[in-house]
Amino acid sequence: MEFVIRFLAGGIVVSAFALLGDLLRPKSFAGLFSAAPSVALVTLGLAFQNQGIDYVVAEARAMVLGGIALAIYGVVVCHLLMRKRWSAGAASSTALLVWFGVGAGLLMTFGA
């Protein structure tokens, strides 16, 4: 049941931020909503309720590292699109490997 709630709440919040991103201009500003904490809002909200504060803090610590990886991901996607002239789908999905590599590396190094 919790996963159903997670799916519905996540879908609604992510769609709301995506819709806002569609409406806003300039495009670089709208891009801020591509990095909105939509998944985090739902997940941490549920974790507060079900798992308690220590669990939430452990997730938040690791999220800081995920945020750093996201910055590098955005720059890599930008580079692949502008310099290498990849398509958006290819650039954004290939760069997920970079996001995971950087995030996992930071997590294993700093042990959040």
Add this chain to the structure above:
Amino acid sequence: MSIIRLKFVSLKQSRWYEHVIRFVLGGLATMFAGGIAVLAGPSWGGLFLAFPAIFCASSTLIEKHERTRKESKRLRGTRRGQEAAALDAFGAALGSAGIVAFALTVWFGRYLPPVIVLGLAMVAWSIVAVMAWHCGRHWPRELRRGISPGS
């Protein structure tokens, strides 16, 4: 100076199934983050809270909409689509500062009630993300070349 504005006409470019795709991807990403936390612990789950969940879908849609829009005016659509997606990616890179601010607020606001913490975290996200965008929007000179202001 770029003025932030709402462009409602862009909603007409979207098809109903694109919203469904985003909803499903958003739901799956949230389930996935929860599943990772259950299987591998809160640290790995926390890492996936900053996963660029819908970025791939959004970026592809932005490229497609821009390409279609330009090609309908008999302009080069492919390159313009890539540039529009690159601007979105650059915005996401700047917005990641807001994600870090969100996480730090939750981390250090642990003694406050959950609703207050999450509310403050959203405020921190919006302030830091907008500040990062304001400071960093002039960096990608090559992105601005060939793109009309505020496009």
